[in-house]
Amino acid sequence: MLLSDAPYINLFYNHFFGIGGLFVFVLGCCVGSFLNVVIWRLPLGMNLSVPASHCPKCGSQIKLYDNIPIIAWLVLRGKCRECKIAIPPRYIIIEACTGLMWFAVVYSGKYYDLPLSQVMGMLILTSVLISASLIDIETRTIPIQLSYFGICFALIFSLAFPQSQLLSSDHGLFEIQPAYSFLNELNPRLRSLFHCLFNITIAYIFMYLCAKLGKKVFGQHKVICDPPVQVKLNKTCCQAEDDEPLEWKEILTEKDEKIQFFTNDDGKIEINSEGKATKNGLDWKIEPEKKIFVKNLNFPSAVIGGGDLKLITLCSAFIGIQGSLVSLGFASFLGMIYLAISKREVKMTQRAIPFAPFIAIAAYSWILLWPFFIEKIRLFIEALRS
């Protein structure tokens, strides 16, 4: 027997502009409140539930009624109840945005008449994307736990609610299902699990190849320093004047990669991820510290980071291969526009722009507007053919 979500659909869809929608918004705000904890604690490697929420300044535990999303912040006028330190408005903004985004997802589910289980999957995806984006903006990394959580959730969910997966393939651009129509005889749960695994695998392989190819084609990042910049080198990191130290392991993700510095005195220094250096081809010691003046440098840059790769793979578990690939294309487009508009000066330690927010915007747009995307791409393909 399948777990049916039909009885709940009545509550949410038929009473959406009433109790259903209000419930979704409030629940979304509560999840947003939890996402605040995730965004703060996950990059620090802290446990998400212990210790209980407390004020970072005075350490007083935050009472249950002061944890009520949005309202508590407004009642306390954005200050800690005990020590009156300001609580950044960011908290209330994330809570309200999560609530509104949940509301919009359920509304789109009602509009397209999707099974509630599929909508629930989209809500989880939306929440993971919000936290991944904000953590990426702050730390330039996407914690691997987020992607693993999402993928595990999708797999378990596909077993529990087969209709959440089987339907998601029906409104795609290309018909993938016949490729494994032999599975039609199978139990729907197994079919749905297979479908989810299939999406994850294909998306991962595709993204992995893209990342490899991207590195081959656009892999070298050249920076010219005019006038020359003083850079301190040591065994673990480098640091340009007026800039944050940058670890070798952060710039060089693979063993055979090297960063090249071309110095003022026409020297060529190469350093690998373990901090082993050569100068003009000969071994060179950078312990305890060396100062050089750099004219220009080359370093390998990843077009697609490891975190981005896993985030797209995670998206495919919920919105299918087509949704995730369209999202990747749209995200790259948004990223390029951002780079063109912001015209950011390339500093030596400038890392790739955080890409997760663009993936999140694109995937969220797909969740709300997939028929629009499909229509546009169909027209585009037809135009190419004629």
Ligand SMILES: [Zn+2]
């Ligand atoms: Zn306090």
